[in-house]
Amino acid sequence: MRVGIPHAGNIYIPLRTIFKELGTELVVPPPSTRRTLDLGVRYAPEGTCLPFKLTLGNLIEACELGADSVLQAGGIGICRLSYYAKVQKQILHDLGYDIEMLTFDVSQNKLVGLLQLIKRVSNNSPWSKIISAFHFGLAKLAALDNIEKVIHKVRAVELEKGTANKIFKESIKAIDELSEHAALKKITTEYIEKLGQMAKDDRADPLKVGIIGEIFVVLDPFSNMDLEVELGKLGVEVKRSLFFSQWTKFSLFLNSLGIDEWKRVHKAAMPYLKRDVGGDGWESVGEKVLHAKEYDGIIHVAPFTCMPETVAQNIMPSTKEDIPVLTILCDEQMAKPGMLTRLEAFVDLLKFRRRRPKLTSGTRGNRENLSWH
Amino acid sequence: MTTRVGIPRALLYYQYYPMWQAFFEEFGVETAISPPTTKDIVTSGCSRTVAETCLPVKIFCGHVLSLADKCDYMFIPVIRSMGKNAYNCSKLLGLPDITKAVIPESPPILDIEIDANKSKYSLYRAIYSLGRHFTKNPLRIEKATKKAWKIYLAYRQKMSSEGLMPTQITDKMCDKRHQVDLAENDSPPLLNIAVIGHPYLIYDDYINHRLITQVQAMGAKVLTPEMVSEQALDAAMTSLVGNPRWTYEADVVGAGGYYLQTKVDGIIGLAAFACGPDSMMMNIIQRRARQLKAPFLYLTLDEHTAEGGMLTRLEAFLDMVKRRKRGQSCA
Structure with missing residues (x-):
């Protein structure tokens, strides 16, 4: 199974980790660009919202890279998200991509549903393996967000503009590539310390x-x-x-x-x-x-x-x-x-x-x- | 002086007015209906809401404004859900709060929440909390509710069995002057055209520029979602998308699916600009129509739409549909 995913901030990092640990192939489309958006706008119903158009563009690009199934959020709810999967599946089919739509329910039965979905796409891996991969993925997500919280503060007061962003990008790359759970904590603290040592305007409010x-x-x-x-x-x-x-x-x-x-x-x-x-x-x-x-x-x-x-x-x-x-x-x-x-x-x-x-x-x-x- | 409850002639009015009217009548409460939509109503509604709001909600606010000094209460119910796991659009859920925020001069708002996913007890409590404004006797509230529900079922039944539009019934009830003359033409209509969409778009003659009358004048019989029984709508909807996710999805997906099955000559889909649910649901019907090679016209309405x-x-x-029909009958 080659599973394509849409982008939403850094969400591809934990997903990539989980799938890698379980040996399932994940097709991460290239980062969103103007082309992604143009593709989405061309094939989406005109009145839909930006997230629909952009994720549709991502999924088309994932299909171009050979994904045979795609993952999209869904569920019962009030907003249009509950219909994303249904409509996007039709659009992809009409474009000639015969994919399977995997829906992750964000409204009910969330944890169990997600774990069951992972079990299905990972070719029935043992639960112990799934849970440890899932744990690792979530830990990466938490680490990234912890660094980002520090970034929010540092960006405003850094003396040389752009330094914090550079460190942030490095940290995203390092965490994305990391394959040992044990080293995650060390890397996170390292980057947070690095941000702490940066030259800052101390008097700024x-x-x-x-x-x-x-x-x-x-x-x-x-x-x-x-x-x-x-x-x-x-x-x-x-x-x-x-x-x-x-x-x-x-x-x-x-x-x-x-x-x-x-x-x-x-x-x-x-x-x-x-x-x-x-x-x-x-x-x-x-x-x-x-x-x-x-x-x-x-x-x-x-x-x-x-x-x-x-x-x-x-x-x-x-x-x-x-x-x-x-x-x-x-x-x-x-x-x-x-x-x-x-x-x-x-x-x-x-x-x-x-x-x-x-x-x-x-x-x-x-x-x-x-x-x- | 009797208490007057204001009911804006917009949004859910077309579906439920007879029921609401019967309910309030039981307590000797008068209902005040805003006049049919006019340019002033649209303009005043647009001036209060933010630009990105959808047209139906803007018009709703205009109707509330036109009623603001003519009644003691404003009745704005929140229909969260009418079926399992199907919810209503955000704007309808936030309607009383939006109204309160943008029209501070509105009289006190009677908002009750109807949610089919909650227990029956919470439904009783919601209705009781509404009736309590007029009487302390729970039995009277119960009686009024039962009567109102019966009237609603009869109203729905009458529309689907006799092929009537809501306005043909409600206009007789609330405003004798404004009666749409829909005298049947003697000659049988050339075409059957289905108009699908939410009642507040199909039956508001101002915002759709008298679409129904225009189509009838061009020699076609107009069919609307209300002319189909609820069971048939649900069946068509289930076969098309499975379980519905939005409360009034049957108006669009159900009706569209039904009329595609019954092979009408053409379908006109009426949607409001910036309407979230419609942007998805109309697309489903549009795709289905394309697969079946059925004529489908998608009209988006906003406050700038020009009649011409x-x-x-x-x-x-309609010319295209006529030519197509002639071609089919020749072949």
């Missing part, structure tokens, strides 16, 4: 900007046009609570024990949005409310026509908790210069606001909710 |  929104575009740098890197260049510290490792930790394990990482966020959203609207819409509203005092500003990232985030976008300006919000909608029409101009303007606004805090307390309401289009 | 452009496409489509 960088602006803190929260990144909220739809999980795919938040975590996929190609989709959001390296938003976090660009913010780093502008000397802004990024804060976010969405991480793949956090999702796996809670959704696969702790949620079934009754521990809900979003409880605080949902409670904060309650006065403005009373129920789950699918995707990450409820969390977006809650995070804005919750972090209004801690952060200088919030950037809300979502795919164009995203159903849950459109609800959040409508509700956010009405909250009592006041903080500037910049909504960036990602689609195939987006161009980097336009985004950079808006980021610069937003960061200038935040600097101005910090210098003259009295101007913005309360009375000005929500005039600072900016929107992309 | 739409008419040209309709005429071209």
Whole structure:
């Protein structure tokens, strides 16, 4: 079996590890490029969202490399994700790729379903082997996210811009290639120390900007046009609570024990949005409310026509908790210069606001909710 | 003075108005319906919501605005789910909260949540919490609910057995002035054209530029999803996509599948720009129609859609269908 996967940030690293340990061939398509997106746009229904188009492009490129089955997330839910697999399978069939669609259910029976899926594609490997491979994969994901959390802080204050990114890229490569579980911890600490020893501006008190929104575009740098890197260049510290490792930790394990990482966020959203609207819409509203005092500003990232985030976008300006919000909608029409101009303007606004805090307390309401289009 | 509950003439109105009306009537509560969509309603709705919101929700907000000072409560139920594991679109789930956020001057919103995946008890509680605004007597609430449900079933039955559209029934109920005259033509129609899509697009004459009337004027009989029984819709949907994932999927996938099976002469798929579910579901029907070589016209509506452009496409489509039919009958 040659299994093709779509890209979503760094998710290919744990998958590659798991499949390698089990001896199944995984077809990782080339990193998303303009071509990937063009392929997706050409064959996807025009009204679908960016993640659909981009992952379709990835899957087509994986098929070109000879994948005979593809993996896609799915499940029961409110957002369009529940239909991705069905429609993408039809599109790939119509293009002449006779593939098998493997669906990973992200809504229910998550852990068991995923393990069973791995068992199937790995030609019935023994459970002990699957669990140790799975553990290793998740550990890599967690290590990457731990490094990224440090990167978020360092990027804003590094003296020589771009150093942190270089180290981050090195660490991704090293962790991706690592084949011994025992060495993972050492490598992670090494890179974190390396980041700690970098030349930094110690007096700087960088602006803190929260990144909220739809999980795919938040975590996929190609989709959001390296938003976090660009913010780093502008000397802004990024804060976010969405991480793949956090999702796996809670959704696969702790949620079934009754521990809900979003409880605080949902409670904060309650006065403005009373129920789950699918995707990450409820969390977006809650995070804005919750972090209004801690952060200088919030950037809300979502795919164009995203159903849950459109609800959040409508509700956010009405909250009592006041903080500037910049909504960036990602689609195939987006161009980097336009985004950079808006980021610069937003960061200038935040600097101005910090210098003259009295101007913005309360009375000005929500005039600072900016929107992309 | 009697209490007045406002019901915007948008979204779920077309499916459930007779049921809601019967329910509120039991408590002696008057229902106030917003007028049919006008340009002002669309413009005012668009001015409140963010630009990326879909057209039906923008129009809904316009209707709420037009009712805001004419009633004591605004009735905006949340239909989370009507069947196992099938959920509604995010915007319909967030509708009361969106309304509250963008229209702060709206009267208190009555929102109840209907979820078929939860227990029957939670359904009773939801309905009771709605009825409690008008009476403290649970028996009266129960009676009203039963009556309303009966009316809904009769309404659905009447549409599918007599081939009626919702507006032909509801318009008689709520507004005598606005009666669509659909007197049957004596000569048998040349073509059978199915119009599939959500009721709030098919039956809102303003946003679809009187599509149904236009198609009828071109000599075709119009068939809509409501003219098919729920069982037939479900069966067609299951054979096409398996278990549905969205609550009102039957309007699109079910109706599309059904009319493809019954071999109507052509199908017009009506979708709103930026509608999430439609972008996927219409594509499934479109692909199926292509496989069966059945004529299919996909119309996307937004607030900028001009009547002229739409008419040209309709005429071209119907001409094509007519020619095709003539060709088939010759051969």
